Amino acid sequence: MSQKLSLIPFYIESFVEPLAEIPQGVTMSQAPEIWDRSEKGKGVVVAVIDTGCDSRHPDLKDRIIGGRNFTDDDQSDANNFTDYSGHGTHVAGTIAASLNGQGVAGVAPEADLLILKVLRKDPVTGNFSGTYEWVIQAIDYAIEQKVQIISMSLGGPYNHPGLHAAVKRAISKNILVVCAAGNEGDGRHDTTEFSYPAGYNEVISVGAIDFEKRSAYFTNSNNEIDLVAPGMNVLSTYIGGRYAQMSGTSMSAPHVSGALALLINLGKKEFERELTEPELYAQLIKRTIPLGYPKTLEGNGRLALALPEKVAEVFGPLNMTNTRYTP
Template identity: 65%
Template structure:
């Protein structure tokens, strides 16, 4: 029997802060500021965030959200209420697109817009967790398609393949929507064993693993041949409800770095090529902006997201099979 429950990709809370002013370390690691300096900040790109909802009044997110819809049973199923009772969705949203306001944090794509789709509701058995049904996620994906979003970001997962979920994702990709998913946090530290979380294990999605600030594969990150690339996923500082901030760890935190990066690349390539690139073309542009870290391909896929990596440097690093000096601490 197919498991009908989907949960948050597990994550760890490292610290909670009332105030902060910084460009988070993970965003510096992926070199997002270098594109900001060129005027590329994700303008006119819309990312659908399928998660626990969002604090739409957070100072760093106010004005970044163009709409939302609740697909869960929270708040008596009110479709207009996307209140985040967990904090996970607000944290993900901040990493993607927290605005530039000289306080708090800033996201990878500070001029991108967010469509908040709440697909994970309160878990009656665990106040720190959130659960949802595959049907809620499927309905949200179809809604995102109708809204003509550019990117779908999902930091969630379930243990089983679900044909309806897979079909919805394939439909989104066929509509040239990039679908980014967490690889999962069931890793056992053995690169030769496979751990799968769905939808992250589907070939059609961009599956994101996690690394530490030292560019080492996180002990919790899943290993399998569907991992496309890795991004910072440990002690990531971002927004949480009530105007606060927290450092969280997990592939849930790595995923929004890639979703935000794709918003930057979509704007940059549209200006460069004077047309909107297709989903496969944008995926290729993303993979060009990775550098290998020396981990097994099952752990890091094509390597670490690094937005300023020229093709020639990427080829050189691969030929040398070593970590370039600028990635070392």
């Protein structure tokens, strides 16, 4: 099959010297405001299906519980999931970089990461891409490992039946699947750009905004966008123990993956049971704020994890339910 899934284009804005701070994207998502009640995502396993990860990075080495290489990099060594791009390492850091007093912290700084490498550098084009079969194998492996969340910042224009079936298998096992919406947008809400797997109704499709809460010029618009999160100049971990600011919906999706790790633990406390995938989706959408853009650009709005508590302070407990947006 000639079609391939590719790394959703992203932009390295700058490299940053070692520091000790909570990135602006994490604070804008209001994650620190619910860390205590959500145990910072402790015990929740997130599968990061991407370009691999720098497992020696000081902010990630304690978060990675395992990994697997599905590509033909490094002589197809299944145990070598080295990241040669930096993309997967950046995504992993936004989800769960440790709160260790150095570097950066992720949205869920005590969640666990399972690194599944499916994208490698094409020797001809130089682009990072992978076969549909590698991605499908990684999804099935994540299911076998009983992860609670799958995060994918990759995509392609081809609606592959096997990929869709794999996503459905994950959902049937109560796994939340989070995907970057794609960076083929033209800044208009009345045109449609689809990337898969983000285009499947079963997944949580995440678009990008900047820190001024403006829609990113590159973010895809379509009727499957569920919400938006920070995706411009996002600070996170990078290969070689470094840190970088990057832009793209690839940076937005991991904010939501980390948020769901927090909501899984929060849900257990509030409801005294494990919530189902649809219930966790409703809890996520309950924590969004509309920005005034059409739904094709922002879905239900921007991620705001502490919203119910803030509303309750003013108006009393918030009681609302949400379902997936269907145009």
